[in-house]
Amino acid sequence: VKLADLQLSSRDRAVVARVTGEIDLSNAGYLERTLLEATRNDTISLVVDLSELDYLDSAGIQIIYRIRESLRSRGQILALVIPSTSPANAALRLAGVDRHVDTVETIDDALRGSA
Amino acid sequence: VAIGDVVGHGVRAAAFMGQLRTALRAYALEGHGPARTLELVDHYVQTMPDFSMATAAYAVLDPETGALAVASSGHLPAIIVGYGEARLVSFPVEPPLGAVAYASGEDYETRLAIGETLFFYTDGLVERRGVPLTDSIDELLQIVAPAASAEEVCRLAIEQLALEELPDDVAIVALQNCEIPADLHLRMPANPGALASVRRILRRWLRHLGAGDDDTTEITLAVSEACANAVEHAYSPAPAEFEVRASASDGEVTIVVRDTGRWRASRHRDRGRGLKIINAAMDAVEVSSAAAGTEVVMRRGIHR
Numbered sequence: 096v097k098l099a100d101l102q103l104s105s106r107d108r109a110v111v112a113r114v115t116g117e118i119d120l121s122n123a124g125y126l127e128r129t130l131l132e133a134t135r136n137d138t139i140s141l142v143v144d145l146s147e148l149d150y151l152d153s154a155g156i157q158i159i160y161r162i163r164e165s166l167r168s169r170g171q172i173l174a175l176v177i178p179s180t181s182p183a184n185a186a187l188r189l190a191g192v193d194r195h196v197d198t199v200e201t202i203d204d205a206l207r208g209s210a
Numbered sequence: 211v212a213i214g215d216v217v218g219h220g221v222r223a224a225a226f227m228g229q230l231r232t233a234l235r236a237y238a239l240e241g242h243g244p245a246r247t248l249e250l251v252d253h254y255v256q257t258m259p260d261f262s263m264a265t266a267a268y269a270v271l272d273p274e275t276g277a278l279a280v281a282s283s284g285h286l287p288a289i290i291v292g293y294g295e296a297r298l299v300s301f302p303v304e305p306p307l308g309a310v311a312y313a314s315g316e317d318y319e320t321r322l323a324i325g326e327t328l329f330f331y332t333d334g335l336v337e338r339r340g341v342p343l344t345d346s347i348d349e350l351l352q353i354v355a356p357a358a359s360a361e362e363v364c365r366l367a368i369e370q371l372a373l374e375e376l377p378d379d380v381a382i383v384a385l386q387n388c389e390i391p392a393d394l395h396l397r398m399p400a401n402p403g404a405l406a407s408v409r410r411i412l413r414r415w416l417r418h419l420g421a422g423d424d425d426t427t428e429i430t431l432a433v434s435e436a437c438a439n440a441v442e443h444a445y446s447p448a449p450a451e452f453e454v455r456a457s458a459s460d461g462e463v464t465i466v467v468r469d470t471g472r473w474r475a476s477r478h479r480d481r482g483r484g485l486k487i488i489n490a491a492m493d494a495v496e497v498s499s500a501a502a503g504t505e506v507v508m509r510r511g512i513h514r
Contacts, residue, residue, distance in 0.1 A: 120438045121402030153484040189490040
């Protein structure tokens with residue numbers, strides 16, 4: 096059974112990627128490539144929704160940084176939906192990066208912020 | 211786990227069974243529950259040029275919670291055995307595969323407690339000339355009741371019932387929700403795919419100890435990070451392994467992750483982040499590196 100599931104949709108000029116399941120060392124690299132390929136050049140922002148994600152490790156945090164850098168070099172924005180009570184947020188907090196990674200509570204917040 | 215029985219014998223029945231097995235596996239891997247999976251297999255059967263009929267039952271166990279979801283397409287009731295008792299799983303039985311177009315049902319939800327075994331069998335095990343099916347199923351319940359493991363359920367069922375000349379072939383499947391040991395000792399292959407397995411086993415063990423959600427989340431994260439380090443630094447030429455040992459006393463858990471490689475904690479930034487997570491999540495952490503490998507000892511109190 097697959098560790099994580101990815102659902103892609105687009106709204107206006109944003110790509111919304113909802114990831115459920117678990118992100119760890121075994122699938123983080125694949126997820127990074129898939130998300131970057133899904134964000135085409137005419138897209139303004141990539142919204143990654145991790146609100147229903149059950150697990151995120153340091154390899155997952157690493158790809159968040161790398162995706163953010165890649166998008167920035169293409170003039171695009173990364174928005175992360177990570178509610179404060181989610182397991183993904185626990186990982187950011189324990190890694191001590193919760194203040195360096197901008198997150199929002201809901202997809203609507205993310206779309207409003209990037210519109 | 212799943213079981214199935216095709217109407218008829220011989221090469222065609224065997225080929226049909228092979229196709230059913232593949233279809234069920236494919237739909238199940240898509241993440242569908244038991245009832246929906248059987249419904250899709252039924253649709254598949256209906257499209258085959260000269261399909262036959264088959265019965266099947268499919269169950270999904272969540273080992274973390276013991277939640278068991280079962281569905282049956284015309285298959286005999288399953289049995290749950292444990293602690294000296296055996297009972298029938300009274301799931302609603304839908305029509306066999308290929309019998310009615312667009313049959314559909316719902317998952318039957320029950321629980322497989324720790325130590326209990328779920329037992330599936332085909333009618334060949336209980337069908338005997340002149341004996342009503344309900345009587346021989348009752349007999350089967352009594353025979354397997356004393357079993358304490360999946361192996362024992364199978365052994366008792368076969369020894370007692372296969373003595374007689376059985377007219378049909380027989381298939382049995384047994385699945386036990388294994389007891390949770392006081393101390394965990396895992397030996398895992400050093401590849402990233404092993405991390406999810408470690409986390410599943412550890413979460414179940416922690417929950418059984420009475421650890422809360424926050425304790426479980428944070429300890430699991432720390433241990434998985436330590437294991438990820440072990441996986442990334444497994445340099446041995448032979449197929450590498452790493453070990454996880456976990457024990458608990460006086461409301462404190464101690465978890466040791468040992469590998470055969472050496473940590474290079476500062477080379478990649480994310481590795482440093484992994485160690486940071488371990489330190490933040492646990493009360494005490496000791497890392498010792500020697501030629502033989504690296505050992506991480508982590509402790510944390512759990513709030514019951």
